[in-house]
Each structure stands twice: as structure tokens, then as C-alpha cells.
Amino acid sequence: xxxxxxxxxxxxxxxxxxxxxxxxxxxxxxxxxxxxxxxxxxxxxxxxxxxxxxxxxxxxxxxxxxxxxxxxxxxxxxxxxxxxxxxxxxxxxxxxxxxxxxxxxxxxxxxxxxxxxxxxxxxxxxxxxxxxxxxxxxxxxxxxxxxxxxxxxxxxxxxxxxxxxxxxxxxxxxxxxxxxxxxxxxxxxxxxxxxxxxxxxxxxxxxxxxxxxxxxxxxxxxxxxxxxxxxxxxxxxxxxxxxxxxxxxxxxxxxxxxxxxxxxxxxxxxxxxxxxxxxxxxxxxxxxxxxxxx
Amino acid sequence: xxxxxxxxxxxxxxxxxxxxxxxxxxxxxxxxxxxxxxxxxxxxxxxxxxxxxxxxxxxxxxxxxxxxxxxxxxxxxxxxxxxxxxxxxxxxxxxxxxxxxxxxxxxxxxxxxxxxxxxxxxxxxxxxxxxxxxxxxx
Numbered sequence: 001x002x003x004x005x006x007x008x009x010x011x012x013x014x015x016x017x018x019x020x021x022x023x024x025x026x027x028x029x030x031x032x033x034x035x036x037x038x039x040x041x042x043x044x045x046x047x048x049x050x051x052x053x054x055x056x057x058x059x060x061x062x063x064x065x066x067x068x069x070x071x072x073x074x075x076x077x078x079x080x081x082x083x084x085x086x087x088x089x090x091x092x093x094x095x096x097x098x099x100x101x102x103x104x105x106x107x108x109x110x111x112x113x114x115x116x117x118x119x120x121x122x123x124x125x126x127x128x129x130x131x132x133x134x135x136x137x138x139x140x141x142x143x144x145x146x147x148x149x150x151x152x153x154x155x156x157x158x159x160x161x162x163x164x165x166x167x168x169x170x171x172x173x174x175x176x177x178x179x180x181x182x183x184x185x186x187x188x189x190x191x192x193x194x195x196x197x198x199x200x201x202x203x204x205x206x207x208x209x210x211x212x213x214x215x216x217x218x219x220x221x222x223x224x225x226x227x228x229x230x231x232x233x234x235x236x237x238x239x240x241x242x243x244x245x246x247x248x249x250x251x252x253x254x255x256x257x258x259x260x261x262x263x264x265x266x267x268x269x270x271x272x273x274x275x276x277x278x279x280x281x282x283x284x285x286x287x288x289x290x291x292x293x294x
Numbered sequence: 295x296x297x298x299x300x301x302x303x304x305x306x307x308x309x310x311x312x313x314x315x316x317x318x319x320x321x322x323x324x325x326x327x328x329x330x331x332x333x334x335x336x337x338x339x340x341x342x343x344x345x346x347x348x349x350x351x352x353x354x355x356x357x358x359x360x361x362x363x364x365x366x367x368x369x370x371x372x373x374x375x376x377x378x379x380x381x382x383x384x385x386x387x388x389x390x391x392x393x394x395x396x397x398x399x400x401x402x403x404x405x406x407x408x409x410x411x412x413x414x415x416x417x418x419x420x421x422x423x424x425x426x427x428x429x430x431x432x
Contacts, residue, residue, distance in 0.1 A: 041308035048304060048372050052337060052365050150306040150376070213367075216338035217323045225339050226363060229374075236306055 004279065007272040011265060018261035024089065025254035032182065032247035038147065039179070039240040046233050053230055055213065056223050057195075066220070068161075068227040071194030072170045077114040079137070079160070079169035080104065081192070083176035083238050084124035085246040086142050091253035093177060093185060093246055094123040100187045101175050105132060116169055120144075120156060120239065137163070148243050153236035160235075161228050164193060176238040177245040183252060185245040192234055195227065297331040300370030301347065303357065303378055310378050311357075317348040318371060320364055321421075327364075335367045342421035344381060345373065356381035358425045360418045377418075386426045393419045 002010075057069060082101050084094050101117075101124075108115050117135045119125040125139040138159055143152045163169060172193040177185040215222055298314035318329045321343030327336075340362045347355040362375035396416040403409035 038307070042306055044302070044309045045304040045306045045374060048302070048365070049363075049374055052363065052372075052374070056337065153306075212335070213365075214334060214336040216327075216336060221323075222337055222339055222363070229363070229376075233306055 002275075004272065004276060007268060007275065011268045011272060014261050014265045014268060018258055018265065021254045021257040021261060025251055025258060028247045028251040028254060032244060032251055035147065035240065035244035035247050036179075039237075039244050042237060042240055046237050049226070049230055049233050053195075053226055056215075056219065056226065066224045066227055068164070068193055068231070069195050069223065072167070074170045075113070077116065077169040077171075078108050079116045079118065079163065079172040079193075081118045081156070081160070081172065081174040081235070082120065082124040082128070083174065083242040084119065084121035084127075085242070086122045086145060087246075088123060089253060090246055090250035091256075093249035093253075094121075094127060096185075097175060097177055097187050098124060098127045100189075101128065102132070104173075104175070104189070105135070116163075118156070118159070121242075144239055144243055148236065148239035150232065150236050153239055154232050157228065157232040157235050160192070161231065169193075174235065174238050176242040177249070179241045179245040179248060182248045185249055190234065190238060192231055195230070299329060299331045299333070301329075302370060302372045303345070304372070304374055305376060305378055310375075315347050315349055315354070316351075319346040319348070320371075320373065321345070321359075322364065329366055329371045333366045333371070335365075337363070337365050340364050340373065340375065342418040344421075344425040345378075356425070358384060358422055360422075381425050384422060384426045386423075389419065389423045389426055393423050 080101060082097065084097055088094070105115050105117075115135055116137045117128065117132060118138045118140070119128065119136065120140045120143055122141045125136070125141065129136070140152075140156060143155070160172060164172070171191070174190045174192055176188060176190070178188040180186050298316055299318070301311065301313060301315045301318050302309070303311040316330075320327050320329065321341040323339040323341065326343075327338065340359060342360050343358070345357045345359055346353050347357070358377075358379045358381050359373070359375040360377035362373060364374070365372045393416070396412060396419050399412040400409060400416055403412050
């Protein structure tokens with residue numbers, strides 16, 4: 001039976017925990033709004049680039065398509081880019097991601113393929129280092145601080161394209177948490193290289209019935225300039241999505257923590273009041289029985 | 295009112311400008327390109343330089359871009375630029391320092407890759423300087 005003082009201490013500590021988690025929840029909610037509007041603001045560029053690439057790729061002759069588009073024709077070495085968060089306390093956000101990546105890595109290794117890893121965010125590197133540390137090519141920590149930037153994405157992409165130019169991998173996939181809504185995040189793989197055009201790329205409407213595009217200086221030159229840019233845009237987009245998803249996950253986790261702390265405070269308060277009453281009763285009994293004995 | 299063409303200027307971070315203009319002159323890959331309503335569809339890369347936006351036969355706005363892509367179709371003109379700064383916000387002295395710093399970088403570059411990077415940055419800075427000092431189509 002804990003003493004009254006112990007109970008008072010536990011109540012006080014649960015209360016301060018609740019204060020912190022509810023503050024964190026509100027901070028996450030504010031950041032989520034910001035992250036969502038950042039993701040929305042970045043959409044026009046990504047969409048227009050996709051449409052442009054769609055109309056270019058459909059016209060590109062398969063034989064002389066750049067390697068970024070067509071791939072190396074092999075799939076022996078896989079590069080997996082993991083986009084995680086820099087900070088914890090966001091529920092299963094990073095755990096789910098890391099688990100899916102592990103499954104994928106094991107599956108690929110079982111097929112006899114070589115796997116290389118690039119991690120973005122401290123959490124993925126921390127959690128994967130123990131068993132997959134030998135596969136790390138590069139880790140980018142605190143890249144999305146205070147929020148994802150295009151330069152940050154560009155740094156990663158420069159590394160990826162460098163590796164690709166040196167034939168260090170054949171297929172590149174990025175794993176990130178997709179922001180579905182404020183309550184749901186989905187771990188999603190996205191293939192970066194070779195480039196897989198989105199199914200609903202605006203190519204059809206742009207080319208159908210319209211005069212064919214002129215290309216200046218020429219198709220190949222534009223395509224080879226556009227593809228690396230598109231890569232940066234894709235990585236930037238995943239970073240933005242992941243950032244929004246992280247804030248949403250943290251908001252949910254902190255909301256749960258706050259209500260758990262509330263439940264705990266309630267049950268501790270009941271115990272505290274009961275033992276206080278029990279103590280008073282037993283003191284009274286002592287006094288009364290003492291008076292009776294006289 | 296004269297016929298207009300819709301001009302969209304977008305950066306990876308946000309939509310910078312979307313408005314109807316009479317004409318826009320862009321630094322396209324092989325020389326400056328004027329876009330008027332009814333321009334034939336074209337896709338081109340963009341050099342570092344100034345986009346001049348014309349309304350009412352005068353230059354309404356000048357925007358510096360550090361390269362990118364442009365697509366013109368029947369719906370309008372879309373410019374995808376990574377860096378876009380209104381020329382009026384550029385500071386001539388600061389750009390001048392940037393250019394001289396980058397010249398030093400080019401000279402101090404240790405290997406070819408480093409040199410190429412510095413030269414690319416220098417080309418952008420020099421275009422920026424030109425945009426400030428000698429505004430095109432004035």
C-alpha cells in the first residue's frame with residue numbers, strides 16, 4: 001500500500017506529463033497545418049513537371065532514352081532510400097517504416113540481390129544501424145530541420161545520381177510515410193529509378209488533339225535535364241509528405257498520451273482519496289476507542 | 295483589352311505567379327523567346343536570366359530566374375524555375391560581391407567537378423548581375 005505522500009507525488013508527476021504531452025500535441029497540430037500547406041504549395045510544380053515529363057517520355061524513342069528513364073536493364077543492386085523523422089514520440093511512425101524496410105531488404109537479399117541503403121532522418125539510421133548498418137551508403141540526419149527544403153532534397157538526389165552514374169545500383173526505391181489523413185499514415189514505396197510515370201500523368205490531355213510540341217534545343221537534351229530535376233522534385237515531395245505524416249502521427253500519439261495521463265490521474269486520485277479516508281477513519285477509531293477505554 | 299496569355303511561374307516550394315499577360319520574354323535555351331497569345335506549343339530549357347512580363351506595351355515586371363524549364367501550350371505558358379527573384383529585390387552590391395566571390399571559387403577549385411560546380415554558380419551570378427545592371431527590354 002503506497003503512502004499518501006507517494007500517491008501525491010505520482011499524481012503530480014502524471015499531471016506534469018499530461019501538461020507536456022498536451023503542449024506537444026498542440027505544437028504538432030500547428031506544425032501539421034504548416035506542413036500541409038507546404039505540401040500543397042509544392043504540388044503545382046510537381047504536377048506540371050510530371051505533365052511535361054509525361055508528354056516528353058511518351059514521345060521519346062525507346063532506344064535512345066536516357067538511362068534514368070529506361071534503367072540499366074538489370075536489377076541486381078537495389079538502392080533503398082528511407083525517409084524517417086528526426087525525432088521520436090510519434091507513435092508507430094518510424095517503427096512501421098523500419099519494419100517494412102527490413103522486410104523488403106530481407107526479401108531482396110533472399111533473392112540474391114545486393115541492397116544499399118540511404119537514410120534520411122535520425123530515427124531510421126538509429127534503428128537500422130544495429131542489423132543493417134553494413135548496407136549504409138549515406139545517412140542524412142536533421143535534413144528536414146526546421147522543415148523540408150528543396151536544397152535538402154537536392155543534396156540527397158546529387159548523391160543518388162552520382163552513384164547511378166558510377167553504376168553503383170540498378171533500381172532505386174524510396175520508402176516513406178504517406179500522409180493519408182490526420183489519423184492515417186501509410187508506408188509507401190516509390191520507385192525513383194528507372195522512372196515509372198504516374199498512371200494519371202497529364203500526358204494524354206496535353207498531347208491529344210493538340211499540335212505536337214517543338215523542342216528546344218532538342219528532346220534528348222531536355223529530357224536529360226528534366227529527369228534529374230524530376231528526381232529532386234519526387235524526393236522533395238516524399239520529404240514533405242513524410243514531414244506532414246510525422247506531425248500527424250505525433251499529434252495522434254500525444255493525444256493518446258494526454259488522455260492516458262488523464263485516466264491515470266483519475267484512478268490515482270480515487271486511490272488517494274480512499275486511502276486518505278481510510279486513514280481518517282482509523283484515526284477516529286483509535287481516538288474513540290481510546291476515549292471509551294477511559 | 296488586348297489578347298492575353300496565361301503565365302504561370304512555379305518553384306518547387308510554391309506557385310510564385312499566375313496571371314494573364316500580353317507578352318512575356320523568356321531566356322530560352324537558344325536565345326530569348328517572346329511568348330504572345332497563340333504561340334505554338336514548345337518545351338524548352340531556360341537559361342539563367344530575366345523574364346520580362348509585358349502588359350500595356352511596357353514591361354510590368356522583371357523576374358530573375360536561375361534556370362529551369364518552360365512549356366508553352368494552348369492553355370498558356372508554364373515556367374518551372376528553381377530560383378526566381380523579382381529584379382527589383384536584387385541588391386546590385388550584394389550580387390557584385392557574390393560574383394567576385396564565385397570568381398575566386400572558380401580559381402581556387404581543386405578538381406574538375408568542383409570547378410564545374412563553381413562555374414555553374416558563377417554563370418548564374420553573372421546573369422543575375424546583368425539583370426540588375428542592364429535590365430533587358432527597357
